[in-house]
Amino acid sequence: MARYTGPKTKIARKFSEAIFGEDKSFEKRNYPPGQHGNNRRRGKKSEYAVQLAEKQKAKYTYGILERQFRNMYDRANRAPGITGEVLLQLCECRLDNVVYRMGMSPSRSGARQLVGHRHITVNGNIVNIPSYQVKAGDVIAVREKSKSLEVISNSLSNASHVYEWITWNNDKKEGTFVAVPQRLQIPENINTQFIVELYSK
Incomplete structure (x- = not known):
């Protein structure tokens, strides 16, 4: 099965967060990757871009591929409780x-x-x-x-x-x-509401 095997620091910089744990390279360059580095002008992100980024961050954090993550979302959506919280609990389990x-x-x-x-x-x-x-x-x-x-x-x-x-x-x-941990106990900084909104479209 395909897995991301590229540089993890680059992904962490993309989300401006050390999602793979302690990373000295990230601490040195904690700005988004790209040819022009920190000087590049970055416009305001669209609502869809924010939602997509949050979903991608969750996938990279837990090392889950798109189809598997989508199946987990569908399972969480059918389960009783708040969909976003259940999704994160499934990841933690x-x-x-x-x-x-x-x-x-x-x-x-x-x-x-x-x-x-x-x-x-x-x-x-x-x-x-x-x-x-x-x-x-x-x-x-x-x-x-x-x-x-x-x-x-x-x-x-x-x-x-x-x-x-x-x-x-x-x-x-x-x-x-x-x-099973409650949402407040899970330390990951993931806004599950954005993921739910993205998949609900």
Whole structure:
């Protein structure tokens, strides 16, 4: 499946936000990319451009392709509750995102690779589908054979974020997805209302 493999700093600069985490290159040049750099005159964005940019930002943040993201939106639209909030919750419940939140990888792309390479188990069973929807109460762990992986150990030793909806046992290298996070608990700066307006047209 196609994935964006180009320079991440360029994408972060496009949205004027370090959406892929800490980035020294972004801090040096936190203005939009382009031939004329910071001197280029930029007109006022149209309503559609703002909505599209917000959708693209959400897709790049969670590493989801257009068709998959559209399917998630349709699912959120059918579900009870506020569509935008449900959409973001579906993104947060993806297995690759949960692995990232638990600190097993410093990035979502790295977390996706861990899942795809069969290093992660859900309730004791190996799951190698990054888009797998984790449910409240599920136990996500590092596979027994993979517990000695240096990349996981390094990431866990540097992990500093604590999330209310996740518990983590470092000795067992496993965590529990306690509950689906509420919108206020999700730290991502995404205006879901723009995404809903875009898809509603």
